[in-house]
Amino acid sequence: MSTVHTEIVTPYGKVFDGDVHMVSVRATSGEMGVLPHHMPIVAPLEIATVRLKQENDETDYAAVHGGFIQVHPEHITILSEAAEMKEDIDVARAERAKAEAESALSELHESSKGYAEATLK
Numbered sequence: 001m002s003t004v005h006t007e008i009v010t011p012y013g014k015v016f017d018g019d020v021h022m023v024s025v026r027a028t029s030g031e032m033g034v035l036p037h038h039m040p041i042v043a044p045l046e047i048a049t050v051r052l053k054q055e056n057d058e059t060d061y062a063a064v065h066g067g068f069i070q071v072h073p074e075h076i077t078i079l080s081e082a083a084e085m086k087e088d089i090d091v092a093r094a095e096r097a098k099a100e101a102e103s104a105l106s107e108l109h110e111s112s113k114g115y116a117e118a119t120l121k
Contacts, residue, residue: 001055004036006076008050008062008083015083016052016062023076024051025069034071041071050078061086 003019023034026048045067052060067080 002036003055004034004038004074004076006052006078008064008078008080010080010083015085016060018052020052020060021055022051022053023069023078024053025064025078027069032069034069034076037073038071038076040073041069043069045069045078045080050083063089 001021003021004023006016006018006020006023007014008016021035025032025034025043026046027043028046029043032043045064047066048064050062050064052062054060062083062085064078064080065082067078067083070077070079
């Protein structure tokens with residue numbers, strides 16, 4: 001099996017840097033699977049899980065907060081405002097952040113200033 005070098009990058013640094021057999025993302029246009037030697041493409045991403053399939057059939061997972069995927073035949077870069085590998089996610093912190101965001105949303109109307117930001121959180 002061939003591989004493609006893949007990076008997940010945030011403003012705070014690289015979250016993932018390695019060679020994988022396949023990258024699966026949720027673009028705004030739908031699910032997208034990228035194999036080595038894929039044609040060049042740039043696509044916006046939704047807030048979702050990125051699946052990084054290794055040659056040994058193991059899969060790593062990363063949570064990304066939107067962003068973009070940039071594909072070249074020999075290299076894939078995912079740029080996101082925030083991203084974490086599955087094993088690095090602090091579940092208690094994530095649950096607190098979710099509760100805070102839900103509380104903020106319950107106090108705002110869709111047309112209110114800050115509603116879009118609270119929805120993203």
